[in-house]
Amino acid sequence: MPDDDGRTSVVPVLVLRKITQILRSFSIEQPELTLQQIIRTTGLPPSTCQRLVRNLVVEGFLDRDDDRYRIGLDFVQWAAPGTFGLDIVRLTRPALQALRDRTGETACLYVRHGPFRTVVSLAESRHPVIRLFVVGMVMPLHAGSAGKVLLAWDPTARQEAVRHGLGRFTEHTTVDIDELTGQLAAIRRAGYAASFEERDAGAASISAPVFGLSGELVAALGIGAPLQRLGPAEAGRWAPTVMELARDASRRIGFRAEMRAENLSASVADVRATATGD
Structure with missing residues (x-):
């Protein structure tokens, strides 16, 4: 033509x-x-x-x-319209580095695109033995703490994950939708997610939500490490730090607690609706 x-x-x-x-x-x-x-x-x-x-x-x-x-990271950013309007990679960098420095483990920032999550920024651990992450790394939502955070606070994410299918990666991967729904409710109550060998054997992670200017979920911030350094006992120790720095990241991109309070009832209603039927 x-x-x-x-x-x-x-x-x-x-x-x-x-x-x-x-x-x-x-x-x-x-x-x-x-x-x-x-x-x-x-x-x-x-x-x-x-x-x-x-x-x-x-x-x-x-x-x-x-x-x-x-x-590439540029392509990842364009694939998630609206998420990077305030350049959250740049603005949350201090919180990401502080999380790495305080825990000693690799800290990552994740965003969701469809049924997947992608690492868009990271601060690497200085330990000689690490759990490997790279910017642009794409992973499922239902296996791993960061993915479950994105599922727990984003009503549309669960629909995307279920539609794509809950594949099994290890014997610890949650593949039953009812079990996953119960886990997401517990994660919302706790304010964070911890996972152990859900995607990779010998690996663990802790993540918490990052909220945007209007109180919407925009990312998950977390740490990942070998299981021998991040078992259930260590997860309980570091969870408050992860949540604290996720809140700091939220503030850096303009989040205000009162905005979240205004939107909370509507968000809870949406989450309950998706939990009872898609």
């Missing part, structure tokens, strides 16, 4: 189709790929694929770490 100036738009459409093939080659099962893996998955000519991947890195759609690629 010709444009207003008479030029054809076929070539740009074909380029967009190839870019879409490249981006769709990444998944929750394979969040990081080499160039050769991208070429095999897309079926694109190697020279074409290499050129497009290089351009996607330059534009921030992909991030590169040595010989591996993953979805």
Whole structure:
């Protein structure tokens, strides 16, 4: 089809189709790929694929770490409209670093997109043995403390997770919807979530909600560590710190407690509605 100036738009459409093939080659099962893996998955000519991947890195759609690629932070931000309106990555950075410094463990900030959560910022532990996280890492909602925080305070998140399916990652993963619903109610009462080996064997985490200017949930802030350093006893010790710094992160992006109080009754009603039927 010709444009207003008479030029054809076929070539740009074909380029967009190839870019879409490249981006769709990444998944929750394979969040990081080499160039050769991208070429095999897309079926694109190697020279074409290499050129497009290089351009996607330059534009921030992909991030590169040595010989591996993953979805870029810029793309993650655009995929969650409204979440980054106040640049929460920049504004919450002091709270994130303070959480790492006070607990000694890797601290991460997560946002939700559909049935997944993504690490958008982190402060790495200085321990020689750590639980590995990278910016752009995509994980499920129902397995892990940060995902359950996003489920507990966002009425639409539970619907997305159930629609996508509650897959099992370890013997400790919650895959029963009634059990998950009970856990989410307990998390809202406690003000935080703790998980042990739900997504990865030998790993644990604690997370708490981060609220935005109007009292809406915008992110989850938490720590992740090997189970030998973050067992149930340590979780009870560090949970107040995680909640304190999640509140600090909320204040840094403009949250006011009175706004949350005004919206609480409506939010509770929505949560109860989604718990009783989708």
